[in-house]
Every structure is written in structure tokens, then in C-alpha cells.
Amino acid sequence: MTASAISLGCHLSSSAGFAAMGETALAIGATTFAFFTRNPRGGNAKAVDPDDAAALRALMEEHGFGKLVAHAPYTLNLCSAKPDVIEFARRSMADDLQRMEYLPGNYYNFHPGSHVGQGIEEGIRLIVDGLNQVLFPEQATTVLLETMAGKGSEVGGTFEELARIIDGVREDQLLGVCLDTCHVWDGGYDIREHLDDVLSEFDRTIGLERLKALHLNDSKNPLASHKDRHEKIGKGTIGGETFSAVVTHPLLRNLPMILETPNELDGYAAEISLLRQLAGEA
Ligand code: FE
Ligand code: FE
Ligand code: ZN
Numbered sequence: 001m002t003a004s005a006i007s008l009g010c011h012l013s014s015s016a017g018f019a020a021m022g023e024t025a026l027a028i029g030a031t032t033f034a035f036f037t038r039n040p041r042g043g044n045a046k047a048v049d050p051d052d053a054a055a056l057r058a059l060m061e062e063h064g065f066g067k068l069v070a071h072a073p074y075t076l077n078l079c080s081a082k083p084d085v086i087e088f089a090r091r092s093m094a095d096d097l098q099r100m101e102y103l104p105g106n107y108y109n110f111h112p113g114s115h116v117g118q119g120i121e122e123g124i125r126l127i128v129d130g131l132n133q134v135l136f137p138e139q140a141t142t143v144l145l146e147t148m149a150g151k152g153s154e155v156g157g158t159f160e161e162l163a164r165i166i167d168g169v170r171e172d173q174l175l176g177v178c179l180d181t182c183h184v185w186d187g188g189y190d191i192r193e194h195l196d197d198v199l200s201e202f203d204r205t206i207g208l209e210r211l212k213a214l215h216l217n218d219s220k221n222p223l224a225s226h227k228d229r230h231e232k233i234g235k236g237t238i239g240g241e242t243f244s245a246v247v248t249h250p251l252l253r254n255l256p257m258i259l260e261t262p263n264e265l266d267g268y269a270a271e272i273s274l275l276r277q278l279a280g281e282a
Contacts, residue, residue: 007066009033010259010268019055028269032066032256037096040073053102066256069213072110078130079113079123093134104140109178112156123155128168135171144178149186149228157187159205176212188224192242214257232261247279
């Protein structure tokens with residue numbers, strides 16, 4: 001592996017534990033990965049096995065992995081209209097951040113939430129409140145807000161909304177952004193024809209120093225469709241040339257990149273190999 005190799009991986013099942021995910025990643029040519037920190041449909045998270053976490057840390061070190069991009073359950077909603085749903089989201093995220101301390105220095109990505117008709121102002125206020133309660137100054141994890149497609153009442157479908165959330169949070173040094181290519185495209189940011197302009201806009205609104213990770217997904221729908229349906233790389237409306245530009249872009253190529261395309265492991269292995277070719281590796 002050369003020093004300039006991109007950190008690329010996909011979403012993996014956590015059912016066999018941390019070290020097993022590391023082994024699976026290696027088997028498909030990945031050098032980072034994502035996993036759900038708990039079952040998206042609820043319930044308690046498994047206790048962390050410290051030996052298992054240590055084994056993954058050693059594997060990552062040995063094989064030059066980039067930072068992991070753990071994913072909060074997409075069902076959590078910090079800005080629900082129901083207080084018990086908000087409370088559950090806060091408790092789950094606080095617990096996840098405690099467990100992430102076994103893998104210090106990595107990322108925890110979450111969907112800001114859906115305001116469910118309460119309006120964007122109230123949504124942002126509740127998300128800020130939630131983060132102010134959940135983040136703790138000593139944590140070794142950076143929490144990433146994911147750029148959203150703006151489907152339904154989703155908050156975070158524009159860079160401005162993400163910037164306003166970050167502005168409201170006390171411990172904002174613990175926050176970053178994960179840019180999902182399908183979501184920003186569906187949200188109306190034309191990364192196919194104007195990638196550099198979109199990145200400039202990100203820089204003006206949020207600041208590129210906040211951009212910590214990428215979700216690489218093609219889209220089944222046209223620009224600004226606000227749909228959020230992922231497609232395989234090169235098979236969708238964004239197209240392969242854009243991903244070629246992304247993986248070689250000086251502002252992007254050093255970020256961990258996670259595939260969330262509709263694939264099984266063999267499909268992910270093929271996409272990883274394709275993207276490494278596009279990046280000029282192998
Ligand atoms: Fe996501
Ligand atoms: Fe995503
Ligand atoms: Zn999505």
C-alpha cells in the first residue's frame with residue numbers, strides 16, 4: 001500500500017464483532033468501514049468486548065486503516081415531536097459515544113433528524129439541544145452530521161442548516177460533517193457538473209475544515225429530487241466520471257470514503273477495486 005492510497009470501505013454488519021469487521025474489510029480490499037452502532041430498529045446495544053476492540057485497533061494500525069465512520073441508527077430522531085422519542089435518541093447517542101471510547105479517534109455519523117411538521121427552526125433548536133446534552137468535552141470521537149437529501153421534513157438538506165446546528169453547539173470542536181454524494185445531489189447540489197463550486201459553497205457556509213468523511217453513493221433520481229435512493233457507483237444519475245473526480249480531488253482524496261450502495265460483499269469488493277483504479281492505485 002502506497003502512502004497516498006485512499007481510505008475506502010463500505011458498510012459492514014457488526015453481528016460478529018469489531019475484529020471480524022476488520023477481517024472482512026481486509027478481505028474485500030477496504031481500509032476503513034462503517035457499521036451501525038446498534039440495531040436500527042431499537043433495543044439495547046451489545047456490551048463492548050474490550051479485547052475485541054483492541055484486536056480491531058491492532059489490525060487497523062497494522063494495515064494502515066483510515067478513520068472508521070460508525071453510523072448511528074437512522075431511526076433516531078433528535079427533533080421528534082414526541083418527547084419520549086427525543087429522550088430515546090439522546091440516551092442512545094450518549095451510550096454510543098461511551099462505547100466509541102473503546103475505538104478512540106474515530107467518527108460517529110448521524111442523521112440530524114426530521115422535524116415532522118414542527119418547522120425547521122424548531123428542528124434545529126431541538127438538534128442543538130440534544131447535541132449540547134450528549135457531547136462531552138473529553139470524548140475521543142468526532143461526531144459527524146450527515147448531509148441529507150431533504151426528503152420529507154429532514155433537517156440538514158442544505159449546508160446552511162448544518163452550519164446553523166454547528167453554530168449552536170457549545171463543544172463545536174467535536175463536530176464535523178459527512179458528505180453523502182447521493183444526498184447532496186438529491187438535495188440540489190450539482191456535484192456532477194459543478195463539483196468545485198459545490199465545495200466552495202460548502203467552504204463558505206460550513207468551512208471545509210469540518211468536512212471529515214464521504215459517503216459514496218450514486219443516485220437513482222435526478223438532481224434536486226429530494227428522494228434519497230442510492231444506486232451502484234456509475235449506474236445512476238451522478239455517473240462514474242463524478243466519482244473519478246471525487247476520489248482524485250485534492251480536497252477529498254484524504255477523507256475516509258464509505259460505500260452505501262445496494263450491494264452484497266462481492267459487489268462492494270468490485271466497487272472498491274474500481275474506485276481504487278479510478279484513484280490511480282493498483
Ligand atoms: Fe446515513
Ligand atoms: Fe449516507
Ligand atoms: Zn441515503
